[in-house]
Amino acid sequence: MKNKILIKNASELVTCSGFKAKHGSEMSDLHVINDGAVIVEDGVIKAVGTTEEILNKYKEAEYSVIDAGGKAVLPGFVDSHTHLVFGGYRAEEFSWRLRGDKYMDIMKRGGGIASSVKSTREASKQELMEAGLKRLNSMLSFGVTTVEGKSGYGLDFETEIKQLEVAKELNDAHPVDVVRTFMGAHAVPQEYKGREDEYIDFIIESVLPNVADKKLAEFCDVFCEDNVFSIEQSRKLLSKAKEIGLALKIHADEIVQLGGAELAVELGAVSADHLLQASDEGIKAMAESSVVATLLPCTAFSLKESYARGREMIDSGCAVGLATDFNPGSCFTESIPLVFALACIQMNLSIEEAITALTINGAAAVNRAEEIGSIDIGKKADIIILEFPSYKFIPYHVGVSTVEKVIKNGELVFD
Ligand code: NIG
Ligand code: FE
The missing domain is CATH 2.30.40.10 (Urease, subunit C, domain 1)
Known part of the structure; x- marks a missing residue:
């Protein structure tokens, strides 16, 4: 051509x-x-x-x-929140959830993210590449031309770097652009159980500088949640990440209302994501800021949780984005059609709003509103x-x- x-x-x-x-x-x-x-x-x-x-x-x-x-x-659609690179799958855990087990309970007893961490540590770069390419093909078939992908299934130096390097190679090998996010604070690894503060210090001192020096990621993200990382721990990590030049994202107010939306505004994050439990104050603060409120309705659907208050957020003046949250646990889907269906039918967004959320607002959520979207x-x-x-x-x-x-x-x- x-x-x-x-x-x-x-x-x-x-x-x-x-x-x-x-x-x-x-x-x-x-x-x-x-x-x-x-x-x-x-x-x-x-x-x-x-x-x-x-x-x-x-x-x-x-x-x-x-x-x-x-x-x-x-x-083209911008899928601004995915966990693209991981080893292994968790179909068994999905069947437990259908039986009534709760996502956080499975995580507390050593399953959930920890299970994907084990498989990702064991996976070779080539295995991760092969799986990643297939996933990108699938995303492309849904009209996705840019995708964000997070690390966070390593939780040790070597594997976090491996995941980001694979994401970089995927970007080079496939037409879909892959924007990289470092999410070393996705969970507390087994080795650091009960020593969460030390783990945050380990990331800050040993992993983050390497990620920044090698330009392996543009963003830093954290799972700010009850029994994972507190507001204080998240603030500490993200402030450091910002200081060394990374832009910020937060998994905020997903299961419990902790004030993650407010923290995103305080720190000038590019996006606050999930927000199922975001407070009225958090919504108001986001509306008055440049934070993109990124909603992930397929996750709420898969976890049988109630949806984020997308309608209210838009009516309050927020910039709302939509994304898949593709990952092996809480939401194993790259389906843009499912995101649209849930956003419009369950969250009462108009078709026009949903399109904006997956194009220009998705682009803004990966700091690319001037280039794409x-x-x-x-x-x-x-x-x-x-x-x-x-x-x-x-x-x-x-x-x-x-x-x-x-x-x-x-x-x-x-x-
Ligand atoms: O965005 N909430 C935390 N992280 C992912 C789930 C990761 C997993 O279960 O493997 C999410 O839903
Ligand atoms: Fe996520």
Whole structure:
């Protein structure tokens, strides 16, 4: 394919136009161009308009033409919260949960994250790569063009670094961009049971500087939760991470209301994620800040927990993002269609809000709102074509992918 592409005849060109997170009512405005077209050169969006405007200005013969043929065209989705790289699976644990066991109880008796830590420590880099590539293929088929991936199944120096190195290699080997997050504070490893403070010090002194020096991660995340890491421990780790140049994310107020949303605002985190139990004050504070409130409805669904108050957050003025939380425990799915279904049907987001949450707000949640997340001049040409004429088919076709083609950096990578 030529490095000059013309996409024409998009029944709806859903640009999601914008260069920063959208808050509250702004989330409803998708900036749709009827019968739209896009010019892409060298992987970058060069012009956007109606097909008529574009064809009047550019010579069709000079471009590789993708005729959207009356279908809807949108920016690629940004899955801003996943635990992409891990060894082993926990299907047995899932069956225990169906029987009534609680996620945190399984974790307390040494299962849960600890079980994935064992398998990930044992896995070779090649095994992790092979599994990672398959997962990225699956994500791409759902229209994901950028994914965030966390470490946190090593909980020792060697394996945390191994996970991040694999994520880096995955980024190089696959069209989907992988944004790396260091999450050494995902759980307290067996070796440090009862010595949580010492474990936080170990991460701060021994792992974090290495991650930062080698530029292995852009973000630092922590599981701030009852019986995992306290507000004080999370604050200590994240403050240090910020000091040495990492941006911040927090697994906040997932099971218990600890004040994780408030902490995210206090520290200037890029996102606060989960938020099932976020307080009224936390929601208000997020609304007045630049923190993206990233909601993960597939996790609530898989854990049979009640959903985060997404509707209220948007009505209060928050910038809400949506993501899968793909991981081997609480939420083993890379399904964007499931995220849409739950966000719209269970959390009462409008279709427009859900799309914003998975495009420009997802991009903002990985600090990339100026490069991706919308079809705007100068941005990367990460574009999807649906098999239907309207974006409204996305949640309407419940649980099924509506994505027919994916263009990544101006190249057709899924058809
Ligand atoms: O985001 N809550 C903590 N971390 C993950 C689950 C990880 C796991 O169970 O392996 C989450 O849900
Ligand atoms: Fe998570």
